[in-house]
Amino acid sequence: MTKFLVVLMGLFLFPSLGIGQLYQQNWRDYVPTPSSLEWMPVKTVRINIHFVSKSDGSGNFDEETGRKFARDLVAAANGLLANNQPMNLPKGNQTPVVPIQIRYELSGDSAAPDGIYFIRSDSDYRFNRSDISTIFDPSIFEKYGKQKGKVLNVFLFENTDGSGKTGGIGASDWAKVGGLFYHFKNYQRWAWFGAGLFNHEIGHSLGLFHTWNENDGCDDTPMNENCWNVAEEGPCKIPSNNVMDYNANENAWTPCQVGKVHLALSNPGIPRDFLVPDYLQIYDSLDVFISPGDTLLVSGNRFLRGDLILGRRSVLIVRNCKIVLPPSGRLIQRRKSSILYEQRGKIEMTR
Numbered sequence: 001m002t003k004f005l006v007v008l009m010g011l012f013l014f015p016s017l018g019i020g021q022l023y024q025q026n027w028r029d030y031v032p033t034p035s036s037l038e039w040m041p042v043k044t045v046r047i048n049i050h051f052v053s054k055s056d057g058s059g060n061f062d063e064e065t066g067r068k069f070a071r072d073l074v075a076a077a078n079g080l081l082a083n084n085q086p087m088n089l090p091k092g093n094q095t096p097v098v099p100i101q102i103r104y105e106l107s108g109d110s111a112a113p114d115g116i117y118f119i120r121s122d123s124d125y126r127f128n129r130s131d132i133s134t135i136f137d138p139s140i141f142e143k144y145g146k147q148k149g150k151v152l153n154v155f156l157f158e159n160t161d162g163s164g165k166t167g168g169i170g171a172s173d174w175a176k177v178g179g180l181f182y183h184f185k186n187y188q189r190w191a192w193f194g195a196g197l198f199n200h201e202i203g204h205s206l207g208l209f210h211t212w213n214e215n216d217g218c219d220d221t222p223m224n225e226n227c228w229n230v231a232e233e234g235p236c237k238i239p240s241n242n243v244m245d246y247n248a249n250e251n252a253w254t255p256c257q258v259g260k261v262h263l264a265l266s267n268p269g270i271p272r273d274f275l276v277p278d279y280l281q282i283y284d285s286l287d288v289f290i291s292p293g294d295t296l297l298v299s300g301n302r303f304l305r306g307d308l309i310l311g312r313r314s315v316l317i318v319r320n321c322k323i324v325l326p327p328s329g330r331l332i333q334r335r336k337s338s339i340l341y342e343q344r345g346k347i348e349m350t351r
């Protein structure tokens with residue numbers, strides 16, 4: 001994705017990050033703490049997948065193989081999200097590896113309950129990495145998008161120049177991923193091959209930028225040579241493995257990147273509207289407990305999945321954010337515990 005698109009994406013994203021936001025917050029308030037993940041339960045992003053073929057069905061997966069591929073692609077991408085890796089760069093870095101706490105779920109409608117769609121159209125079969133206008137073109141989403149604004153629509157394309165170049169784009173409510181069928185057809189590369197790229201493009205949709213050539217707002221993602229893979233000598237001896245570079249792994253997310261995505265997913269509008277509503281998440285109840293005598297400061301929105309329990313004499317400071325309890329969740333305060341609300345901080349009960 002080029003610089004032009006970054007500007008474009010900034011325009012798309014502005015309404016959800018600026019107008020209507022209740023709090024001015026920082027990504028640092030949204031980095032999951034490994035020892036207390038009950039404060040940051042997994043957020044599930046609803047997506048669907050469209051295969052774009054020519055009118056005769058050629059040029060992309062057939063329906064049977066495509067359905068299996070799409071499900072495996074989501075599973076492989078979720079596998080990467082569940083196994084965040086240490087950063088390769090900068091050399092000798094001590095960047096913490098935090099759980100990403102994001103997953104995808106295919107979300108369908110009456111036309112396709114599994115959330116997997118097949119588009120056959122010669123005129124819409126337009127995706128060419130050598131012609132950037134075909135990449136930017138939002139018409140495929142405008143024409144064929146499903147559950148717009150509630151589900152992130154992902155379109156799988158092939159390069160019309162017949163090349164195997166992989167790549168794509170992530171806008172605020174749709175993404176395109178190109179080249180996966182080529183690698184399946186020619187090299188029998190299955191869904192795992194595209195999982196990093198898939199996360200990269202959705203990373204753009206969730207507000208992340210490239211790290212190698214521009215200021216992405218993160219100090220823990222160094223600019224780099226953007227090497228695809230390891231070389232014997234030279235600058236590619238240690239290539240980046242960050243999800244927002246182009247490389248063979250794309251499996252490392254830094255705390256800043258994870259924090260930025262959770263910040264975007266914790267405030268009103270898109271992309272938060274893509275989430276499976278918290279009250280529908282089928283997870284074990286995750287009670288949150290503040291130990292007796294402890295003081296805890298919370299300064300980023302938190303959507304809990306269980307009771308919030310304050311131990312004896314504990315203090316909870318809710319600053320410049322809201323804590324939301326699930327429908328069955330209770331706020332339990334043991335003796336002499338207290339809650340301090342600062343800068344419009346509040347606790348909300350879901351009904």
Ligand SMILES: [Zn+2]
Pocket residue numbers: 001200201204210
């Ligand atoms: Zn990109």
